[in-house]
Amino acid sequence: MTSAYSTMNRRADFVAANAGLRVARPGFVLLAKPNGGQGMRAGITVTKKIGNAVVRNRMKRRFRALLREMLPEHGLADTDHVLIGRDNGVERDFSLLREELLAALTRAEAGKGDPPRRKGGPRRGKR
Incomplete structure (x- = not known):
């Protein structure tokens, strides 16, 4: 059985997708960027800020x-x-995540992303 999409593995693909449309939802952020005819591809990123390896792997399994x-x-x-x-x-x-993903994909299809993130991190006082 072949999947309807392929999996993104290269860091360069993830970096390129970061320049695309961004749709934030409470459970995740969806990045969508046209890839010039390479078909539908998907990738998942869960940083160490989220939790330990068990928590991150559980989240990745749910996203897959x-x-x-x-x-x-x-x-x-x-x-x-x-x-x-x-x-x-x-x-x-999971049903809430499903609804959020559907809403995010609908917004991305309409070209309605969230405003771009501001450059730089949080502002801190002088040290």
Whole structure:
């Protein structure tokens, strides 16, 4: 059985997707960027800020199941999709994550991303 999308593995692909459309949801951030005819691709990123390895792996398993279910029908053709895990994404109800992903994919298809993030980190006082 072949999947309707391929998996992104190279760091360069993830970095390129970061320049695309960004749609933030409580459980994750969706990045979507057209990839010039390479087909539908998907990637998952969960940073160490989220928790220990057990928590991160659980979140990645949930995201993989979500992508397997939603991308074939609702994904954007010839687009890289990257899910970035957020802090409360691992405890969220799976049906709620499903609704959020559908809403995020709909916004991405309409070209309605969130405003660009500001450059730099949090402002700190002088040391």
